[in-house]
Amino acid sequence: MTANPLLTLFMPMALGIIMLGLGLSLTLADFTRVAKFPKPVLVGLGCQILLLPLVCFCIAKGFGLEPALAVGLMLLAASPGGTTANLYSHLAHGDVALNITLTAVNSVIAILTMPLIVNFALLHFMQGDQAIPLQFAKVLQVFAIVLGPVAIGMGVRSRFPAFAERMQTPVKIVSALFLALIILLALAKDWQTFIEYAPLVGLAALSFNLISLAVGYYVPRLLKLSQRQAIAIGMEIGIHNGTLAIALALSPMLLNNSTMAIPAAVYSIIMFFTAAAFGWWVNQLHGQELAAEA
Structure with a gap:
């Protein structure tokens, strides 16, 4: 696939x-909270990084998915988990502070874990010349784009808390619109493959x-974690950052494969x-x- 100028410009901006x-x-308290409550954070990260x-x-092998x-x-x-998990956790009476901490910490850890997991998948599922390793340096560039805005x-928020509070809602609305556009773009770029494999x-x-x-x-x-902590971890584990997965799959400087974006696009709809x-x-x-726990 050739690089699409629209994707080159749109993905980093989105x-x-x-x-x-x-x-x-x-x-910063969302990161330092790990030291105060290590067990729920470690349990959540263990589920996210090791079990999932x-x-x-096993699911990919069991369903016999096409390699890409x-x-x-x-x-x-x-x-890592998506920010939407915070909202769903709040609505379900989960421990939102734990959600925020898990999102923050896992977003940083993913810099190391994502290249390892994706490279393993490329080498295992793709045929020799199709397996283009996901270079750590390139992933680092993307996460500079990702973590820089964070x-x-x-x-x-630290310097202008009132302004940050006012901006959260409009930015979330714009983010939701971008998410919808990214999903549509992912599906449109490989519509025939999506139609063919949609049920599976x-x-x-x-x-x-x-x-x-x-x-x-x-x-x-x-x-033995509390109900509120279990709900928070359940939401964090069940609501992935599909936007990031789609962006990495479509990015011309990384995987550049629209078929790889389809599972994340479908998942991003189902998970809501x-x-x-x-x-x-x-x-x-x-x-x-x-x-009683509240």
């Missing part, structure tokens, strides 16, 4: 605005989403409905316990 919105919601790629690999789609699903699994947003990709993405929510909720409960259902279910089941 990622920058979305990550600026994340930065406006973060403070293994689950995703399998790599795309693994790319999604390697992506740092700017955090700086703005949809089932694989749905399976991965439901298992992610289950792992994120039940593993913390087995390890499953996360809402998960939040409703857990509140119906444990409403009194959540009220």
Whole structure:
């Protein structure tokens, strides 16, 4: 595939605005909170970094996904949680502070883990000449684009908290519009492949989403974390940063493969409905316990 000037310009801009919105919601305390409450953070990161790629690999093999789609699903699994998890966690009475901390920490850790997971997927699923390794230096360039706006947003919030508070809503609206445009762009670029594989990709993405929510909720409960913490981790694990996965797949300077963007695009649509259902279910089941913890 040849580089598309629109993608070259649009993707960094879209990622920058979305990550600026994340930065406006973060403070240094969101990172230092790890030292105060290490167990829930470590449990969440363990599920995200260790369990989910293994689950995703099994799903990709089990559904017999076409190589590029399998790599795309693994790319999604390697992506950190999305900022939307914070909203869903709040609505479901989860520990939002834990969500914010997990998003912040995992976004930094992903700089190291994403190239490893994606390169493994490329080497395993793609044929020799199709497997173009995801160079660490290139990923570092992308995360400079990604984390730079986060740092700017955090700086703005630190110096001008009232302004940052006012800007959060409009930036979130713009981010949502960019997310919708990125999904449409991903589907439009490989529409025939999407039509051909939609049922299979949809089932694989749905399976991965439901298992992610289950792992994120039940593993913390087995390890004696509170209901609110389990809900927060469930949302964080179940709502991936699909925008980042799509951008990395479509980026002309990285994977440059629109087929790899399809699983993340489909997942980004599915997760809104499953996360809402998960939040409703857990509140119906444990409403009194959540009220006592609040």
